[in-house]
Amino acid sequence: MNLSKTKTSIAIATALLTASCATSPNGQPQSLDNTLKATFASDDPCSSNSRNIGILGGAVLGIALSKAFGDGKSESMVAGAGLGALFGGLVGADMDRRRCELTKVAKAHNLDIVMTDITLASGTPVQSAQSVDAPATSLTRKPESVGMSFTIFDHGIQFVSGSATPSAEAVRAFSDVAEKYSFIATEKDANAVQAAKDRTKKMRLLFVGHTDDTGSSETNADLSEERARAIAKIFSQHGFDASQIFYQGAGEVFPIDDNRTDAGRARNRRVEIVDLSNDESFAAFLATRRPNVAHYRPTTQVSGSTSIKTPTTSVGKVANAPLVKADALAKAPNVGDAAEVPPLKPTTTPTMSKSMSAASANSLDNLDFGGKPVNGQYKKIDIGMTARSSTFSFISTANAADDSPVGSCALDRPRISRSVKSLSSGQGIKTSAYLPGAAGASWSGKANGHLVGLTGVSVLRDGGQPASRPTFYVWKNYVDGSKASAVFKTTGDVNAYQGDKALLYRVFLAEGPVRCLDMVIPNGSPNSAPSSNMVYERSGTAYQADYSPTIAR
Numbered sequence: 001m002n003l004s005k006t007k008t009s010i011a012i013a014t015a016l017l018t019a020s021c022a023t024s025p026n027g028q029p030q031s032l033d034n035t036l037k038a039t040f041a042s043d044d045p046c047s048s049n050s051r052n053i054g055i056l057g058g059a060v061l062g063i064a065l066s067k068a069f070g071d072g073k074s075e076s077m078v079a080g081a082g083l084g085a086l087f088g089g090l091v092g093a094d095m096d097r098r099r100c101e102l103t104k105v106a107k108a109h110n111l112d113i114v115m116t117d118i119t120l121a122s123g124t125p126v127q128s129a130q131s132v133d134a135p136a137t138s139l140t141r142k143p144e145s146v147g148m149s150f151t152i153f154d155h156g157i158q159f160v161s162g163s164a165t166p167s168a169e170a171v172r173a174f175s176d177v178a179e180k181y182s183f184i185a186t187e188k189d190a191n192a193v194q195a196a197k198d199r200t201k202k203m204r205l206l207f208v209g210h211t212d213d214t215g216s217s218e219t220n221a222d223l224s225e226e227r228a229r230a231i232a233k234i235f236s237q238h239g240f241d242a243s244q245i246f247y248q249g250a251g252e253v254f255p256i257d258d259n260r261t262d263a264g265r266a267r268n269r270r271v272e273i274v275d276l277s278n279d280e281s282f283a284a285f286l287a288t289r290r291p292n293v294a295h296y297r298p299t300t301q302v303s304g305s306t307s308i309k310t311p312t313t314s315v316g317k318v319a320n321a322p323l324v325k326a327d328a329l330a331k332a333p334n335v336g337d338a339a340e341v342p343p344l345k346p347t348t349t350p351t352m353s354k355s356m357s358a359a360s361a362n363s364l365d366n367l368d369f370g371g372k373p374v375n376g377q378y379k380k381i382d383i384g385m386t387a388r389s390s391t392f393s394f395i396s397t398a399n400a401a402d403d404s405p406v407g408s409c410a411l412d413r414p415r416i417s418r419s420v421k422s423l424s425s426g427q428g429i430k431t432s433a434y435l436p437g438a439a440g441a442s443w444s445g446k447a448n449g450h451l452v453g454l455t456g457v458s459v460l461r462d463g464g465q466p467a468s469r470p471t472f473y474v475w476k477n478y479v480d481g482s483k484a485s486a487v488f489k490t491t492g493d494v495n496a497y498q499g500d501k502a503l504l505y506r507v508f509l510a511e512g513p514v515r516c517l518d519m520v521i522p523n524g525s526p527n528s529a530p531s532s533n534m535v536y537e538r539s540g541t542a543y544q545a546d547y548s549p550t551i552a553r
Helices: 003-018 032-040 049-069 074-109 168-181 190-202 217-236 262-268 279-288 358-362
Strands: 113-120 144-153 204-210 245-251 270-276 434-447 450-460 471-475 488-491 493-498 502-508 514-522 532-538 541-547
Touching: 074 113, 074 144, 074 168, 074 190, 144 279, 168 217, 168 270, 204 217, 204 279, 217 245, 217 270, 270 279, 434 502, 434 514, 434 541, 450 502, 450 514, 471 514, 514 541
Parallel strands: 204 245
Antiparallel strands: 113 144, 144 270, 204 270, 434 450, 450 471, 471 488, 493 502, 502 514, 514 532, 532 541
């Protein structure tokens, strides 16, 4: 390595960091506490917080990489620290510039906004978005600024209610925002200009439309997707290539405030612009998103249709096939728009008859799955903390409220979210990364002698979102090893919730003998789900029964 370049990198990084650390705005020396706040946590939108965090995080990451992949010599580590600090400082400086300029745009257009730096925390797995199956490299590091979340709250100014077409004022405002995101040639040095352009080219932009939880969840997801796509298109006209831009209709799935209040619902109606510095940080961001279910409302409090029979649109297609061994499944090549779990090969496990006789259907009316009457006390499912300390510091840690829908499927409803899509293709991003026990898996278990099974159990690592709708089966009075046909089959809707103990795979059924099912897949042993539960009705009384399915092999 060129020693002069190394010294120059270290000198620049040191100068960047120390320039704002020593004195207060009036030129007087600052106390240590004030210095740290001014350097890393200033309230001034035009401060250098991100640059300073980037310098520190980049230096530590540079040392870690030098240790892991270099010769381990002190000179190499010093060089790595200098280069890492320089790169981190430049990325952070870009973020500081955008934050400052966006604040001015917001004031000019009277936008209600919140800007939050996205900081990659310690021990975060680094993985390429283009190679999600590759092993992630975990490194211990200091916080590293990798992007920013710019949220605009919609008060009926950007979009007319029910419309995905931006108003004329919204087009002007978002065009100005896009201009401030793109490169501004303020540097005089040609090399610095080119470096800034290169950083901008590596940037990944994600536009996410969000709604409150009123009305149809399907409609919310579709409308929020169309709005996010409309804003993404504006950015593609102002210096960003469509291949850098992604959009998503998250609907009601990622609330940031309490949907029980008018004020909370107003804050949940928003468009979020997330910029990440490169493919790796983009992939890590998607993988660590978690919905804050404490802001969900139980079904009984949600206005509009609250019946479990609420129609929803498929988040993917599920093969119409019997239960088989999990290893017979092939990976879904595109878990995004219209993803599909490949057809399953029949085995000696039970098969489903193509039609169900009227007599068989009538026999399901009072099918007894065991358990006890609910009597108003639904079983509360425990999966641990549903929103944990994220690898991204802007996502808060919170436990679900006591009456949150994680408690029981009977108090929840299907919540629809669309996949993250590329603006250049309109298709979902390619990934085959699923959560353990949920890679197109088949599950089955008995309840009071009746075999209950699911196929197409697929949950993405990207935020723990379902990749497909499962197919639900019932074999009445099933005898192990028999080839009896199932007496009931339907496709269910599903919510998935990740906790620090387990994954909750929650299935809603619009018809049939079972109302809903909570399958609790432990994080440490994802081959069986012994603490699962189902809710059903018999003779007009609601029952709940324990259910302990295992994954089919």
